[in-house]
Amino acid sequence: MAERMAARANTSGATGTKAKSAKAKAKAAPKRKTKTGSRPPAETFGKKTIALVYDFDGTLSPKPMQEYAFLPTIGESSADFWKESNRIASEQKADPMITYMHLLYKKAKARNVTINREALVKQGAAVEFFPGVEQWFDLINNYIAASPDSDGVSIRHYLISSGLTEIVEGTSIYSNFHNVFASEYWFEAYELPYPKRVITDTGKTQYLFRINKGVEDLGASINEHMPEAQRPVPFSNMIYFGDGDTDVPSMAVTRKNGGYAMAVHPPGKAQEKCTKLFEAGRCDFFAVADYREGEELYKRTCLLLDRMLADIRVREEMWNLTHG
Numbered sequence: 001m002a003e004r005m006a007a008r009a010n011t012s013g014a015t016g017t018k019a020k021s022a023k024a025k026a027k028a029a030p031k032r033k034t035k036t037g038s039r040p041p042a043e044t045f046g047k048k049t050i051a052l053v054y055d056f057d058g059t060l061s062p063k064p065m066q067e068y069a070f071l072p073t074i075g076e077s078s079a080d081f082w083k084e085s086n087r088i089a090s091e092q093k094a095d096p097m098i099t100y101m102h103l104l105y106k107k108a109k110a111r112n113v114t115i116n117r118e119a120l121v122k123q124g125a126a127v128e129f130f131p132g133v134e135q136w137f138d139l140i141n142n143y144i145a146a147s148p149d150s151d152g153v154s155i156r157h158y159l160i161s162s163g164l165t166e167i168v169e170g171t172s173i174y175s176n177f178h179n180v181f182a183s184e185y186w187f188e189a190y191e192l193p194y195p196k197r198v199i200t201d202t203g204k205t206q207y208l209f210r211i212n213k214g215v216e217d218l219g220a221s222i223n224e225h226m227p228e229a230q231r232p233v234p235f236s237n238m239i240y241f242g243d244g245d246t247d248v249p250s251m252a253v254t255r256k257n258g259g260y261a262m263a264v265h266p267p268g269k270a271q272e273k274c275t276k277l278f279e280a281g282r283c284d285f286f287a288v289a290d291y292r293e294g295e296e297l298y299k300r301t302c303l304l305l306d307r308m309l310a311d312i313r314v315r316e317e318m319w320n321l322t323h324g
């Protein structure tokens with residue numbers, strides 16, 4: 001939660017085209033499906049889906065998403081809100097995520113501000129992003145499509161956030177995600193909206209395994225054993241993008257299972273946190289959160305993608321030896 005208290009500056013107002021090459025469109029995975037669909041037939045090598053998985057607050061947007069509209073709407077300063085939320089969580093030994101979700105609506109009610117689901121979605125339009133984020137998804141899709149090693153490979157972008165699903169739905173980048181896993185409210189159940197799903201730092205790892213196993217329907221259990229051979233998206237096809245300590249469990253799970261992790265820090269701000277993550281072996285690379293083509297983040301991500309594409313080809317060739 002300390003990350004939530006750190007206000008971050010330097011946002012990008014840049015907007016770009018949504019143009020995609022025909023090849024990229026053909027290769028980009030279908031969007032916004034909640035299930036992965038049918039398993040590939042046994043006669044083909046089925047592990048050719050790459051998943052880029054992002055944290056939201058501090059990774060894609062400079063500030064926690066609630067700070068762009070929700071807190072101003074209820075007349076609350078960001079610093080005061082997170083300070084109070086963290087104090088209550090500490091005093092009550094309460095989960096910090098449940099505490100903030102409860103406190104938001106408690107304050108809205110006290111100030112006679114009604115914020116329903118539709119209003120939260122509308123707030124998403126106010127969320128700002130680091131430079132280049134809005135163009136990043138097409139950029140990466142096009143990079144994969146243009147690679148000579150990407151035949152049959154598809155690319156998906158996922159979001160796993162302890163922020164609010166409803167706000168994410170209203171952002172300009174929502175349609176780029178194959179699936180979004182975020183905290184969510186239950187608006188009808190009680191007088192105050194009640195947490196329907198709360199995604200904690202360690203809880204995020206559940207969703208990595210859902211991607212890995214292809215069990216993205218949240219109504220389905222993730223705990224049943226699935227042999228590695230049956231998992232459609234191996235961790236070695238994943239890159240997790242995060243910005244701090246709250247991402248350590250996800251980075252650790254991804255890397256320990258053969259995947260990759262990228263840490264980012266705000267433009268013009270200290271990279272100390274990233275350096276510590278790197279030195280502790282939590283991430284493969286770190287870079288400034290500047291998502292524009294040609295910047296460090298782009299180049300290092302492409303380097304990981306090149307390795308990933310080569311690995312997929314090697315594993316496919318090995319698979320062909322035994323199944324061909």
Ligand SMILES: [Mg+2]
Nearest residue numbers: 055057058243
């Ligand atoms: Mg974050």
